[in-house]
Amino acid sequence: xxxxxxxxxxxKTVRAILNIDNDKIISLCKVGDIPLKRNKxxxxxxxxxxxxxxxxxxxxxNKTKSIEEKQIKLKNDFKKNISSKPENKIAxxxxxxxxxxxxxxxxxTVKLLKQITGTVKNIEKGIYNKFSNILEVKLEEKLGGxxxxxxxxxxxxxxxxxxxxxxxxxxxxxxxxxxxxxxxxKLAGNIYIKSRKKNNEII
Numbered sequence: 688x689x690x691x692x693x694x695x696x697x698x699k700t701v702r703a704i705l706n707i708d709n710d711k712i713i714s715l716c717k718v719g720d721i722p723l724k725r726n727k728x729x730x731x732x733x734x735x736x737x738x739x740x741x742x743x744x745x746x747x748x749n750k751t752k753s754i755e756e757k758q759i760k761l762k763n764d765f766k767k768n769i770s771s772k773p774e775n776k777i778a779x780x781x782x783x784x785x786x787x788x789x790x791x792x793x794x795x796t797v798k799l800l801k802q803i804t805g806t807v808k809n810i811e812k813g814i815y816n817k818f819s820n821i822l823e824v825k826l827e828e829k830l831g832g833x834x835x836x837x838x839x840x841x842x843x844x845x846x847x848x849x850x851x852x853x854x855x856x857x858x859x860x861x862x863x864x865x866x867x868x869x870x871x872x873k874l875a876g877n878i879y880i881k882s883r884k885k886n887n888e889i890i
Contacts, residue, residue: 695732720818
């Protein structure tokens with residue numbers, strides 16, 4: 688077995704590896720259905736597999752964000768190029784012709800980036816939906832098990848109260864029999880005589 692599987696990686700190290708804050712780590716854990724684990728000292732830790740999953744999810748989100756930013760930048764540049772057409776279009780036909788190529792190039796690039804962005808978003812959405820379904824099933828299983836535990840707890844508490852009452856009754860009976868037994872005095876052999884009760888004796 689690889690020793691790295693048993694490593695307890697602290698949140699501080701995860702922040703340093705992924706270069707993100709605690710809020711981002713919690714957000715990625717929700718997306719990846721990664722439960723927060725605690726060691727014997729009560730400190731939160733992650734396994735190496737957890738860190739790998741967080742790294743993949745973080746990379747996907749960063750790539751998606753980067754593509755969207757590039758898409759916005761290209762759109763802005765495209766608008767600037769359109770607004771910066773020559774004032775005299777008739778006197779400068781050559782300039783007009785040379786401007787068509789970059790405009791078409793930007794348009795094609797924007798379309799390509801839209802396709803890439805859509806694909807990445809679909810992949811991320813699919814991963815998120817998959818993890819959400821898994822989380823929902825696990826929660827239902829845990830809640831179902833919790834109901835059974837509560838029922839068993841109530842049943843055990845009821846049985847405990849019944850046994851406690853029975854024990855009290857037996858203790859009273861034993862105490863009464865001891866008092867009754869103490870009222871007899873042995874004379875000889877199997878011969879006993881009942882003695883008088885003292886004034887301070889409980890009857």
